Amino acid sequence: MAKEGQTREPARRPGGRTARVRRRILEAAAELIARDGIGGLRYDQVADLAGVNKTSVYRNWPDRNALVVDALAAFGAEAAPLHDSGDIDADLVDFLEALAAATASPQGRALLTLVASAREDPELRAVVDEVFKRRLSMLDHRLKTAIERGELPPVESSFLAEMLTGPVQLFVTRRARAFTRADAVRVTGVVLAGIRATHSA
Amino acid sequence: MAKEGQTREPARRPGGRTARVRRRILEAAAELIARDGIGGLRYDQVADLAGVNKTSVYRNWPDRNALVVDALAAFGAEAAPLHDSGDIDADLVDFLEALAAATASPQGRALLTLVASAREDPELRAVVDEVFKRRLSMLDHRLKTAIERGELPPVESSFLAEMLTGPVQLFVTRRARAFTRADAVRVTGVVLAGIRATHSA
Numbered sequence: 001m002a003k004e005g006q007t008r009e010p011a012r013r014p015g016g017r018t019a020r021v022r023r024r025i026l027e028a029a030a031e032l033i034a035r036d037g038i039g040g041l042r043y044d045q046v047a048d049l050a051g052v053n054k055t056s057v058y059r060n061w062p063d064r065n066a067l068v069v070d071a072l073a074a075f076g077a078e079a080a081p082l083h084d085s086g087d088i089d090a091d092l093v094d095f096l097e098a099l100a101a102a103t104a105s106p107q108g109r110a111l112l113t114l115v116a117s118a119r120e121d122p123e124l125r126a127v128v129d130e131v132f133k134r135r136l137s138m139l140d141h142r143l144k145t146a147i148e149r150g151e152l153p154p155v156e157s158s159f160l161a162e163m164l165t166g167p168v169q170l171f172v173t174r175r176a177r178a179f180t181r182a183d184a185v186r187v188t189g190v191v192l193a194g195i196r197a198t199h200s201a
Numbered sequence: 202m203a204k205e206g207q208t209r210e211p212a213r214r215p216g217g218r219t220a221r222v223r224r225r226i227l228e229a230a231a232e233l234i235a236r237d238g239i240g241g242l243r244y245d246q247v248a249d250l251a252g253v254n255k256t257s258v259y260r261n262w263p264d265r266n267a268l269v270v271d272a273l274a275a276f277g278a279e280a281a282p283l284h285d286s287g288d289i290d291a292d293l294v295d296f297l298e299a300l301a302a303a304t305a306s307p308q309g310r311a312l313l314t315l316v317a318s319a320r321e322d323p324e325l326r327a328v329v330d331e332v333f334k335r336r337l338s339m340l341d342h343r344l345k346t347a348i349e350r351g352e353l354p355p356v357e358s359s360f361l362a363e364m365l366t367g368p369v370q371l372f373v374t375r376r377a378r379a380f381t382r383a384d385a386v387r388v389t390g391v392v393l394a395g396i397r398a399t400h401s402a
Binding site: 132191197 | 314320333367371372375387388390394395
């Protein structure tokens with residue numbers, strides 16, 4: 001668990017004590033969800049692991065499902081961000097490379113397994129669907145910018161997300177070797193060339 | 202369970218009493234694996250469900266893991282075959298449409314969940330890897346023919362398989378609506394256009 005003052009990229013993280021406390025709580029919650037499952041998440045353990053008072057957790061997240069959604073969405077956004085460098089091809093390569101690493105990590109694998117089984121449960125399904133929705137809206141925002149700039153023809157973000165991340169997920173869960181940057185370049189290259197060839201601007 | 206004389210496509214299935222008995226055993230085994238898991242598979246239950254003598258099962262599959270591999274590979278080949286109509290684009294669309302239906306079926310979902318968890322077990326991992334290898338060699342065979350005919354540039358079958366089936370798997374496990382033939386056409390169109398644009402013949 002990253003502790004205050006030990007974060008890798010302090011410059012990128014929005015400051016303020018409240019923001020830092022919230023981030024520590026979300027990181028602790030994601031770690032505990034990966035270990036104990038969504039149903040096993042306990043506020044007192046989140047507080048202990050985050051090094052904050054239990055009331056801080058309750059005050060920020062009176063609703064338990066909201067804490068789960070925020071924790072999982074924050075894990076995804078932190079582990080596999082989609083930046084805007086002005087070059088959508090390069091940004092998607094970075095995104096896929098980070099996504100593969102996150103998916104292959106013990107925490108990422110635990111969370112993916114748990115998300116897959118949560119979808120069999122009617123109540124938990126709504127929670128994980130909300131996490132996917134958040135992730136998709138992040139991707140959607142970046143794609144809209146690329147489409148406006150003429151870098152991509154108009155394309156649904158959910159379709160593009162499946163085309164890009166589906167192969168990565170299969171690769172990571174089935175192959176013996178690690179997914180490399182060259183693999184990210186290759187997958188992104190095929191999908192974007194295919195989208196540009198089949199969708200008109 | 203399909204019983205002798207009730208098969209949908211009798212013309213396509215190789216005849217002979219031995220072949221029919223083997224097929225019934227494999228279908229019964231796949232059904233029981235979906236219900237009880239790989240570890241729960243029992244020869245006497247396979248024999249009962251297939252309507253054959255237990256010695257028939259032992260004689261054909263003295264090795265238990267070989268029965269599991271053959272049953273899972275046969276389920277895949279039966280549920281999502283890749284035909285050769287002479288048109289690789291059309292054959293891949295058919296393949297993806299059938300794959301989506303098989304993945305969404307109760308038996309397909311049960312088998313996929315089980316295969317995912319089996320990969321965490323060192324011994325079972327070898328078994329499910331062998332199933333993927335069989336499926337891949339089927340795809341490889343069909344792709345080589347298409348490449349020889351000049352329908353596709355040279356491409357690794359494992360890469361193409363991930364590009365095509367990864368999006369289908371994500372779609373089926375995450376979306377609320379069913380994967381349609383139009384979706385199969387769209388996924389195949391983007392991937393093949395992308396492969397043709399980025400790989401030279």
